[in-house]
Amino acid sequence: MRKHYKLLSWAVGSLLWLSSIPGESAEVKSTPESSQEFLHFGNMGGLLPTLAATDLKDAESPGAKLVYRFCGQCHSVPGPGMHTHEEWNQVFWRMIWRMQVMRAQFKDFHVPTYGESQVMFSYVTGHALQAINTGDVAPDAEGAKEFLKICMQCHRLPDPAQHEARDWREVVVRMKSHMKNMSRTIPGQEETDRIVSFLKARAAKKE
Ligand code: HEC
Ligand code: HEC
Numbered sequence: 361m362r363k364h365y366k367l368l369s370w371a372v373g374s375l376l377w378l379s380s381i382p383g384e385s386a387e388v389k390s391t392p393e394s395s396q397e398f399l400h401f402g403n404m405g406g407l408l409p410t411l412a413a414t415d416l417k418d419a420e421s422p423g424a425k426l427v428y429r430f431c432g433q434c435h436s437v438p439g440p441g442m443h444t445h446e447e448w449n450q451v452f453w454r455m456i457w458r459m460q461v462m463r464a465q466f467k468d469f470h471v472p473t474y475g476e477s478q479v480m481f482s483y484v485t486g487h488a489l490q491a492i493n494t495g496d497v498a499p500d501a502e503g504a505k506e507f508l509k510i511c512m513q514c515h516r517l518p519d520p521a522q523h524e525a526r527d528w529r530e531v532v533v534r535m536k537s538h539m540k541n542m543s544r545t546i547p548g549q550e551e552t553d554r555i556v557s558f559l560k561a562r563a564a565k566k567e
Contacts, residue, residue, distance in 0.1 A: 401435040406542040408436045417441070423483020430459065430472050430480065440487035442515045448484050491516035503558030506551045511535070513544040520562035528559040 403410050416424040417440060431437050443451055456477050463471045472480065494517060497504050511518055523531060532555060539546045547555060560567065 400433075403436040403541065406544070408438050408542075409442070409538045410541045411437050411439055413437075415439075417487045418483075421483065423479050423486070426472065426476055426480045427483060430470060430476070431455065433459070433470065434462070440484040441489045443484070443489060444491045444516055445485045445488040447516075448481070448488055452481055452484055489515055490519040490522040492519045493517065501558065502561075503554035503556075506547060506554045507558045510539075510545065510547050510551070510555060514538065514542060520559045521564050523559070523563055524565040525560040525563040525567040526565075528563060529556050532556055532559070 413419060413424075413428045416428060416437065418424050427440070428437055440448075456472065459469065459471045463469045494508060494512070497508060497517070499505065499508070508517070520528075532552060536546055536552070538544075
């Protein structure tokens, strides 16, 4: 069913694109010819992080390179870890569709083939966020309050078991730079330490 959904959104987008290629008697359109002429949305007012090509996980992989090339055309490049696999099922194919719609208007806009889309989809879902529900967190546990307050501001609540204890501080430090770039509440040092302890205590491999 999911596969059909993807193929369908890709096919519908392609049809839109094909139908926009003017025939001989087509009217001259007044839309701008170059996609450079329209606004690049940047990080969309804090909806997305600001990542360099090398900040992407597995940056040298074909999937990361394609994501950097195609997904940076309208806004800053999203990190694969900001959505769960389930969420990417929706968001990713909506973006492919958006590209096809854009290609209908701008001749120089790059649209991935279905094969390239599949490579990108495997990449984002392969590095997707693993989430838990707020109900899975005992609210009285040490650091739980801070974790719930800070770590759900941009994506679903992360599962502490997706990293080893020794890796969590570095991840949290990276998240703090996103909080700055995306204008969200940044925890102070004490709050940060409590969140890191909370995560470490539930990590895949303890220290
Ligand atoms: C044609 C321009 C365009 C391209 C190219 C594009 N996007 Fe988007 N993107 C948008 C627009 C417009 C929005 C805001 C509206 C929306 O969410 O649909 C958005 C929002 C997003 C968001 C935040 C919204 C959410 O639901 O999380 C993510 C994540 C995202 N895009 C990922 C991607 C990925 C991954 C790619 C490459 C496969 C990509 N985008 C390529 C136009 C584009
Ligand atoms: C300001 C928005 C924002 C907040 C708040 C935030 N994150 Fe993230 N998070 C992101 C973005 C953007 C990504 C994808 C890019 C990346 O991986 O750096 C991400 C990805 C992740 C990932 C998957 C990638 C990986 O390295 O495993 C984990 C886990 C994660 N965040 C944990 C957390 C934790 C824990 C907190 C609370 C301390 C937190 N996040 C708070 C924006 C945020």
